[in-house]
Amino acid sequence: xxxxxxxxxxxxxxxxxxxxxxxxxxxxxxxxxxxxxxxxxxxxxxxxxxxxxxxxxxxxxxxxxxxxxxxxxxxxxxxxxxxxxxxxxxxxxxxxxxxxxxxxxxxxxxxxxxxx
Amino acid sequence: xxxxxxxxxxxxxxxxxxxxxxxxxxxxxxxxxxxxxxxxxxxxxxxxxxxxxxxxxxxxxxxxxxxxxxxxxxxxxxxxxxxxxxxxxxxxxxxxxxxxxxxxxxxxxxxxx
Numbered sequence: 004x005x006x007x008x009x010x011x012x013x014x015x016x017x018x019x020x021x022x023x024x025x026x027x028x029x030x031x032x033x034x035x036x037x038x039x040x041x042x043x044x045x046x047x048x049x050x051x052x053x054x055x056x057x058x059x060x061x062x063x064x065x066x067x068x069x070x071x072x073x074x075x076x077x078x079x080x081x082x083x084x085x086x087x088x089x090x091x092x093x094x095x096x097x098x099x100x101x102x103x104x105x106x107x108x109x110x111x112x113x114x115x116x117x118x119x
Numbered sequence: 120x121x122x123x124x125x126x127x128x129x130x131x132x133x134x135x136x137x138x139x140x141x142x143x144x145x146x147x148x149x150x151x152x153x154x155x156x157x158x159x160x161x162x163x164x165x166x167x168x169x170x171x172x173x174x175x176x177x178x179x180x181x182x183x184x185x186x187x188x189x190x191x192x193x194x195x196x197x198x199x200x201x202x203x204x205x206x207x208x209x210x211x212x213x214x215x216x217x218x219x220x221x222x223x224x225x226x227x228x229x230x231x232x
Contacts, residue, residue: 045222045224046163046206048221093162107165108155109165110162
């Protein structure tokens with residue numbers, strides 16, 4: 004089954020304790036992305052990756068790191084989490100290219116992170 | 120990146136047609152318009168995309184006027200299961216160049232009996 008998986012689904016942590024949220028896709032997609040979703044603010048892109056070893060900042064990259072060492076995996080790293088990073092996080096992937104491919108991003112189930 | 124503006128919320132009765140309009144006044148020549156649907160506690164799901172005129176699939180229709188400064192997602196005969204948040208997204212697809220994607224705040228559609 005084609006899917007994007009995220010782990011963990013729920014995480015409660017304390018300020019300053021480094022954490023990693025994993026994201027994996029089995030569709031051989033080049034493009035992967037992380038979003039955070041907060042009430043009233045919609046979805047905001049954190050980082051994206053065009054392919055292995057190619058990453059770039061989205062709209063809200065501060066406080067986050069990513070890596071893309073393998074095509075299927077795109078972990079999100081919070082080196083020193085703070086309470087303002089409490090949010091719902093989504094990973095997504097899509098193929099590269101113009102129409103008809105490239106527009107349909109496949110989203111993971113989400114990771115709800117609470118930083119106290 | 121083109122900024123999008125959508126109504127915050129809409130209400131509809133089951134069986135009616137629902138039209139959700141998205142404004143994107145500074146859309147660029149290479150930008151396409153894509154709509155996503157999101158149910159609570161789930162990731163967004165692709166509905167439809169288009170560049171100009173009208174696009175229709177089994178789920179919805181997308182109307183884009185000639186100036187492309189707005190677009191309208193049309194959901195025919197909605198049911199309770201269409202209650203969700205709908206996002207309009209304007210930008211280039213990931214083709215190897217500009218690939219930052221910006222979602223708006225979405226339109227919360229509530230369908231009732």
